Amino acid sequence: MERVLDIYKRPLNPLYPVVCMDESPKQLIAETRNAVPASPGQPARYDYEYRRCGTCNIFLASExxxxxxxxxxxxxxxxxxxxxxxxxxxEQYPEAEKIVLVMDNLNTHTPGSLYETYSPEEAKTLWDRFEFIYAPKHGSWLNMAEIELSVLTRQCLSRRIETIEEVRMEVKAWENARNNKNAKVNWQFTAEDARIKLVRLYPTLEG
Incomplete structure (x- = not known):
């Protein structure tokens, strides 16, 4: 936890960008009946019935x-x-000497995944571009990409969407709009704060 928090204290450095990555499933859902259109003083109304159309996965990386x-x-x-x-x-950071990547410790988030996808030479080259920083178990709240995923869900995906093509189109529009706003995360929680507010997580020293 403290390692992640110390990394968040680093200033902006294009040679060593700090990037947070997270992923989340999205269920694809179709309407079974036509919605009642909005009218003056009344929002659009949707039937409670729906049809499941499978799922897709959302990968999100943010600096x-x-x-x-x-x-x-x-x-x-x-x-x-x-x-x-x-x-x-x-590919987004061609000039970076090392990309510091904060992410959850999932079983897919390992260098082995690179070697199962690329040739050994390509996998090693890609691995060397990154420094992997894992959020602790039960500490996914430390990953700032979760904040971005929450914003994406709230602003773009909190409704029924039937196809993966529509999800891609909507998400791309959201990504462009949010990047154009240059929206940032004002993270203020530090290791010093953790030692006070999360004192229960630290061992008790006797003597």
């Missing part, structure tokens, strides 16, 4: 200090999907 984020919608959440998304992130 909080720069106010940038990128989102990729995939059909699955496999090791290969994650490895391909890492390549997308690396």
């Amino acid at each position: 909080p200090l720069a106010g940038k984020r990128m989102v990729k919608i995939t059909e699955h959440r496999t090791k290969q999907d994650w490895a391909l998304f890492l390549q997308d992130i690396a």
Whole structure:
């Protein structure tokens, strides 16, 4: 936890960008009946019945200090999907000496996923572009990408969407609009704060 919090204290540095990455499933849902259109003084109304159309996966990476984020919608959440998304992130920072990547410690988020996707030479080259920083178990709240995912869900995806193509279109529009606003995360929680507010997580020393 303290390692992640110390990384968040670093100033903006294009050579060592701090990027947060997270992922989340999105259920695809279709309406079974036509909605009642909005009218003066009345919002549109939707029937409670719906039809499940499968799921898709949302990969999101954000650089909080720069106010940038990128989102990729995939059909699955496999090791290969994650490895391909890492390549997308690396291409956004061609001049960076090392990309500091904060993420949850999922079983797909390992260097092995790169070697299962690329040749050994390509996997090692991509791995060397990153420094992996894992949020602690039960500490996903430390990952600032969760904040961006919450905003994405609230502003764009908190409704029924039937197809992955529509999700991709809507999310791309949201990504462009939010990047144009240069929206940033004002993170203020520090390791010093944690030692006070989360004292129960620290061992008690006797003597």
